[in-house]
Amino acid sequence: MPIKSFNPVTPSRRYMKVSSFSEITKTKPEKRLVKTKKKTGGRNSYGRITARGIGGGHKQKIRNVDFKRNKHGMPAEVIAIEYDPCRSARLALLQYEDGEKRYMIAVDGLEVGTKVMSGPEAPVENGNFLPLAKIPSGSEIHNLEMSPGRGGQMVRSAGTSATLMALADGYAQVKLPSGEIRRLNEKCFATMGTVGNADHEKIVIGKAGRARNRGKRPITRAVAKNPVDHPMGGGEGRTSGGGHPMSPWGVLAKGFKTRPKYKPSNRWIVVRRDGRPMKQK
Numbered sequence: 103m104p105i106k107s108f109n110p111v112t113p114s115r116r117y118m119k120v121s122s123f124s125e126i127t128k129t130k131p132e133k134r135l136v137k138t139k140k141k142t143g144g145r146n147s148y149g150r151i152t153a154r155g156i157g158g159g160h161k162q163k164i165r166n167v168d169f170k171r172n173k174h175g176m177p178a179e180v181i182a183i184e185y186d187p188c189r190s191a192r193l194a195l196l197q198y199e200d201g202e203k204r205y206m207i208a209v210d211g212l213e214v215g216t217k218v219m220s221g222p223e224a225p226v227e228n229g230n231f232l233p234l235a236k237i238p239s240g241s242e243i244h245n246l247e248m249s250p251g252r253g254g255q256m257v258r259s260a261g262t263s264a265t266l267m268a269l270a271d272g273y274a275q276v277k278l279p280s281g282e283i284r285r286l287n288e289k290c291f292a293t294m295g296t297v298g299n300a301d302h303e304k305i306v307i308g309k310a311g312r313a314r315n316r317g318k319r320p321i322t323r324a325v326a327k328n329p330v331d332h333p334m335g336g337g338e339g340r341t342s343g344g345g346h347p348m349s350p351w352g353v354l355a356k357g358f359k360t361r362p363k364y365k366p367s368n369r370w371i372v373v374r375r376d377g378r379p380m381k382q383k
Contacts, residue, residue: 105304118308127214128182132203136163159317162187168204169253171231174221180214190260190302209295228295234274235288241266244297247290261300283373
């Protein structure tokens, strides 16, 4: 997917880079597979702001993406590649032999007319959804299940992929994009290949208006606030805080570990994101 740049006729145009959308073949989504996304403005059910910097933004419709791919053994044809405003990856519209249509995350290199399949008997090809036990070691995979039958939960953003490292004793060792190596049940399913739209990381917002279109509002810097509003606020003149960066509620922003020390899922982590082996308790 190429990236489009502009002549610097205005200051914001100088650095702006957008997707060319050249791979999109269908501009309107399937009506039966979408629902309107309700905006919260960062407020909970009591009307209190619980997430700052959220508000406004363009109207969006949520695509009902099939992460389970549970029509095993039935081939499906890719009839369109579509844009999804709620995610970085593109979507592929599938039509099964019985006429049903579903969305899946578009794999890199997937084109209209390609046949894909899911199930233990599916061939080892890009876009097919297979159990980890049927996938060769060293393969690039995405849309991984964390428990059998739950549907893909990991590695779903544009340009990402995980690597199946080994299979042993009913479990598979998978290296995730973060560098973490995790054990998964070999009955968990995953999609072959890499998520498409890898050039998404090259997009440059360029101006504040595009951020507002995405529903992101500006936030005030902590050091510009008063002491009553933030621990880093106050001081004569311009100061950089004088203390460690932290949230308005005193949670340190750098170096403070927020993951619970005895989280149950630690038993499935072999190597942590920082490259150190996980200590099993």
